[in-house]
Amino acid sequence: MKNITEKEMLQKAKELEPYENKWVALVDDKVVASGDSPQEVAEKVEEKGYTDVVFHLVSSFSKIYIFSL
Amino acid sequence: MKFTYEPVLYEGFISLEPRAPVVFTNPANGKSRVIKALVDSGAGRTVLHPSLADFLGVDLDTLERLPISSADHDSTGYDYDLKVHLKGDTRHEYLIPCVFFPGLKTDAVLGREVFFDRYRIVFEQYRYQVQITPRQ
Numbered sequence: 001m002k003n004i005t006e007k008e009m010l011q012k013a014k015e016l017e018p019y020e021n022k023w024v025a026l027v028d029d030k031v032v033a034s035g036d037s038p039q040e041v042a043e044k045v046e047e048k049g050y051t052d053v054v055f056h057l058v059s060s061f062s063k064i065y066i067f068s069l
Numbered sequence: 070m071k072f073t074y075e076p077v078l079y080e081g082f083i084s085l086e087p088r089a090p091v092v093f094t095n096p097a098n099g100k101s102r103v104i105k106a107l108v109d110s111g112a113g114r115t116v117l118h119p120s121l122a123d124f125l126g127v128d129l130d131t132l133e134r135l136p137i138s139s140a141d142h143d144s145t146g147y148d149y150d151l152k153v154h155l156k157g158d159t160r161h162e163y164l165i166p167c168v169f170f171p172g173l174k175t176d177a178v179l180g181r182e183v184f185f186d187r188y189r190i191v192f193e194q195y196r197y198q199v200q201i202t203p204r205q
Binding site: 055 | 175
């Protein structure tokens, strides 16, 4: 894993900006599908033929989260 | 294995989250999904968004309910054991007690129970990286 720079970190954050509160599928950290549920995203991913994807729920940008349970 | 912190936008600024791609597998049916889960040393248990239950073929209505206490309120979740391993490392897989939690605002949180017993976890936010290594 290469060290990421602050500029690259900002770029990465910007790439997720259109997907606030959406589920996304990532391939090599790039969004290849999005939707309101993981099931919807999985269907899109299958249609596009991707097999090795990572699912992620993009958090709201207007809150700071403290997740400890 | 080293993983880059994930940047999260907040009011135009960036907040950083230690996340890792983790494969969650339902031992009852073999269904699995890779989730970019938050590594949270403050969480007692591993917790998943409830929509992932259907995704993994888990029927929440059949599960035992478990009381959960978070920072500001008490609630309940659904108790279920899932097999968990880091993406790319199938040699180290563990059965971990998980909770599907209706109030969760993220996809998955890797908590301490079992997971933190099985891995050496080093948070290096100043390098934007978290290192997760199976214990020898």
